[in-house]
Amino acid sequence: MKKSKIEWTEATWNPSIGCTKISEGCAHCYAEVMAKRLQAMGNNDYKNGFKFKLLPSRLEEPLKVKKPTKFFVNSMSDLFHEQMPYEYLDKIFDVILSTPQHIYQILTKREKIMLDYFAKKTIPQNVWLGVTVENEKYKYRIDYLKKIDAYIRFVSFEPLIGKLGDLDLLGIHWCIVGGESGPMARLIKKEWVIEIFNQCKNQNVSFFFKQWGTWGADEIKRNKKDNGRTFLGQKWNEYPKEVDLRL
Numbered sequence: 515m516k517k518s519k520i521e522w523t524e525a526t527w528n529p530s531i532g533c534t535k536i537s538e539g540c541a542h543c544y545a546e547v548m549a550k551r552l553q554a555m556g557n558n559d560y561k562n563g564f565k566f567k568l569l570p571s572r573l574e575e576p577l578k579v580k581k582p583t584k585f586f587v588n589s590m591s592d593l594f595h596e597q598m599p600y601e602y603l604d605k606i607f608d609v610i611l612s613t614p615q616h617i618y619q620i621l622t623k624r625e626k627i628m629l630d631y632f633a634k635k636t637i638p639q640n641v642w643l644g645v646t647v648e649n650e651k652y653k654y655r656i657d658y659l660k661k662i663d664a665y666i667r668f669v670s671f672e673p674l675i676g677k678l679g680d681l682d683l684l685g686i687h688w689c690i691v692g693g694e695s696g697p698m699a700r701l702i703k704k705e706w707v708i709e710i711f712n713q714c715k716n717q718n719v720s721f722f723f724k725q726w727g728t729w730g731a732d733e734i735k736r737n738k739k740d741n742g743r744t745f746l747g748q749k750w751n752e753y754p755k756e757v758d759l760r761l
Contacts, residue, residue, distance in 0.1 A: 521724050521743070521751075522690055523586040523619055529573050529606050530598060531559060531590045532566040536623055539648030539673055542698045545590045566597045573605055582615040593620050594627040603631060611638050621646060621670055625658035637664050642688075642754070644668035649676030660685045666754050671710055672724060675700045678710055683717040687754040693727030695738045704731045707745060720752040 518526045533545065545564070552560040559569060576585060587593055593603070610618050621644040622628050628643065637643070643664040645655040648671070659667050666687045671678065673694030683689070691710055693702035707723070714721040726741035743749050 518586060518589070520586060520589065522722050522753075524584040525579075525586070526589040527572070527575055527585045527587050527618075528569065528590045529575075530566065530568050530588060530593070530595070530602070532562070532564050533591045533595060534566070537648065537652060538675060539623070539646055539652075542673075542694060542696055542700075544695070547696075549590065566591065566595055568599075568602055570602075570605075573609060576609055576613045576616055579613075579616070582617075584617045584619060587618050587620045592622050592624055594622045594624040594631065596624070596627070598627075600631060607635075607638070607641075610641060614638070614640055616640060617642065619668075620644065621668075623652075623655070625655045629658050629661055632662050637662070639665045642666035642668055644670055644688075644690075646670045646672065647678070648673055650679050651676075653678065653681070656682070656686065668754070673700065673727065674702050674706055674710075677703075677706050681710070681713045681717075683713060683719045686717075686719055688720045688722065688752075689714050690722045690724055692724030693729055693738075693741075695725070695727040697728075699728035699735075701729050701733060702727060703733065711745070711750075718755075720754050721750050722752055723750040 518524060549560050549564040553563045617640050619642045623646050625645050641664060643662055645659045647653055647655055647669055656669055667685060668688035669686055670690045672690060672692035674691055691707055694700050711721055723743060723745040725738060725743050727738050729735055730741040
């Protein structure tokens with residue numbers, strides 16, 4: 515467990531690591547790049563690079579944190595990866611149930627496995643469940659998310675690499691938008707962000723703009739720090755309205 519530089523969370527917890535690519539948003543995976551870097555540095559957890567791996571030694575990390583914290587679960591993997599045993603998921607959620615002071619943000623591209631796992635389970639109120647939708651092709655992931663009775667449901671449009679079109683956000687509480695980073699980053703267009711923003715406002719969904727990434731609002735490629743996080747003249751750091759008092 516460590517503090518995170520990801521703008522919408524506070525810390526990361528990775529009881530498993532490693533993943534495999536399943537859609538266009540995975541092409542330039544930041545976690546894969548980081549895993550290979552840690553492998554080169556001799557980190558034992560990453561001796562097999564980005565191959566999926568359970569790390570039971572990390573299971574109890576949140577139990578040691580007393581201060582209420584927002585944890586992004588599996589920033590270096592996908593919690594609902596095809597190789598993840600349901601028995602191990604049960605252990606992860608036992609820890610979550612034992613730490614009601616924390617909020618656990620879980621994001622997946624494997625919405626069908628997530629739906630299957632929760633089919634006969636009650637989801638703890640301190641769990642936020644989300645799906646990644648990088649372009650119009652994957653909007654169906656939102657429909658699967660809506661079928662799950664989570665206290666907070668959210669969508670991450672990151673990396674946003676295409677126009678989304680009309681969105682039905684009924685039952686969605688929070689949307690995150692961000693562009694891709696790195697030397698191979700794909701373009702993000704300002705009109706795509708505006709389209710999502712307007713639909714969030716019209717459908718009463720909280721909006722969080724994470725970053726422009728390598729491509730700025732002016733469609734010029736530069737250091738992502740120079741492009742910043744400002745959208746429509748300000749930073750949009752909204753969180754789900756239902757839990758404002760818990761943040």
